[in-house]
Amino acid sequence: DVKVTQSSRYLVKRTGEKVFLECVQDMDHENMFWYRQDPGLGLRLIYFSYDVKMKEKGDIPEGYSVSREKKERFSLILESASTNQTSMYLCASSLWETGGTGELFFGEGSRLTVL
Amino acid sequence: AQSVTQLDSHVSVSEGTPVLLRCNYSSSYSPSLFWYVQHPNKGLQLLLKYTSAATLVKGINGFEAEFKKSETSFHLTKPSAHMSDAAEYFCVVSGGGFKTIFGAGTRLFVKA
Numbered sequence: 001d002v003k004v005t006q007s008s009r010y011l012v013k014r015t016g017e018k019v020f021l022e023c024v025q026d027m028d029h030e031n032m033f034w035y036r037q038d039p040g041l042g043l044r045l046i047y048f049s050y051d052v053k054m055k056e057k058g059d060i061p062e063g064y065s066v067s068r069e070k071k072e073r074f075s076l077i078l079e080s081a082s083t084n085q086t087s088m089y090l091c092a093s094s095l096w097e098t099g100g101t102g103e104l105f106f107g108e109g110s111r112l113t114v115l
Numbered sequence: 116a117q118s119v120t121q122l123d124s125h126v127s128v129s130e131g132t133p134v135l136l137r138c139n140y141s142s143s144y145s146p147s148l149f150w151y152v153q154h155p156n157k158g159l160q161l162l163l164k165y166t167s168a169a170t171l172v173k174g175i176n177g178f179e180a181e182f183k184k185s186e187t188s189f190h191l192t193k194p195s196a197h198m199s200d201a202a203e204y205f206c207v208v209s210g211g212g213f214k215t216i217f218g219a220g221t222r223l224f225v226k227a
Contacts, residue, residue, distance in 0.1 A: 004158070035217075040124070042205060042217035043159075090158060103149075104215070106158030 003027070006091050006107035013114050019078040021110050023091030030095065032074035033104065034058075034066060037088040046089075049074055081114045088112075117142045119208045121218035129226045134178075134193040136221045138206030141187060148189045149207040150180055153220075159205065165189065176200070201225045 007022040025032065031050050035043040045058030047066040055066050063085060067075045074093075078085055088111050092104040122137040140146060147166045151159040163174025170182045180191045189206060206218040 040219055042219045044217075045215070092159075103161045103164065104151075104159070106160070108156070108158045 004091055004093055004105050004107040006089075006110045008110050009108065011110060011112045013081050013112065015082060015114060017081050017114075019081050019112065019114075021076040021078075021089055021091075021112070023074045023076070023107055024072050025074075025091075025093040025105070026072065027093060027105065028071070029093035029105070030071070031093060032068065033092040033094075034064075034074065034076045035090045035092065036060065037090055037109070043090065046076065078112075081112075083114050086112060086114045117144075117146065117208050117214060117216050119206050119216050119218040121204075121206050121221045123221050124219065125222050125224065127224040127226065128196045130198055131195050134191070134196045134200065134223065136191040136204050136206075136223065138189045138191065138218060139187055140189060140206070140208045142208055147209045148180075148182060149209070150174065150178070150189075150191050151205045151207060153203045153205065155202070162191070162204070196223075196225050198225050198227065 004025045013019050033048040034046045036046055037043050044060050046064050047058050049055045049068040052071050065077045088109050090109050091107040094102045094104050118141045120139045149164045150162040152162050153159045162178050163172045165172045165182045173179045178193045180189050182189055203220045203222045205220050209215040
């Protein structure tokens with residue numbers, strides 16, 4: 001069974017803290033994505049990566065950075081968390097050849113609260 | 116440019132009655148279209164996808180969607196709702212590169 005695993009389901013952090021959200025996939029997918037999900041706004045793309053050490057900005061990259069040192073792992077970093085980054089964060093992966101047109105496989109999400 | 120509009124934020128049906136979740140899209144390319152479902156506290160799961168083959172697409176759990184180019188619509192239907200269908204549903208358009216646009220979502224309530 002294919003799997004995308006997000007290590008933390010629920011996090012509570014203080015304003016200004018550095019936050020790491022980890023995502024691991026076991027499907028040997030080249031593409032990995034970080035989305036933010038907010039009620040009434042659907043999913044918005046923060047960053048994506050199509051290869052190890054490669055990263056591209058999505059629609060809302062401000063305040064975030066990412067790291068992809070290994071094919072199976074894609075990390076989202078909040079350098080200095082702010083209250084407006086309180087949200088659900090979803091990681092996804094897909095096969096390289098599908099680009100953005102193939103099926104996305106999602107993790108179960110990390111719900112971050114910043115106080 | 117691409118966009119997607121889910122016409123209803125909430126839909127409520129009784130168990131055993133039909134489900135209709137509406138989606139309109141806009142795309143400069145010949146788009147790929149998807150419906151995903153998200154159950155509470157879960158990630159999203161693919162229900163079905165359209166990629167320019169048959170216009171009527173069948174998915175999992177008895178769902179299907181029809182691509183209507185003239186109406187720029189991709190509505191999701193199911194003949195008979197089940198309690199387990201209660202979830203949030205997302206219409207998605209994708210057309211080139213990594214540009215995937217998600218609709219705002221439609222929450223489906225199923226009454227016993």
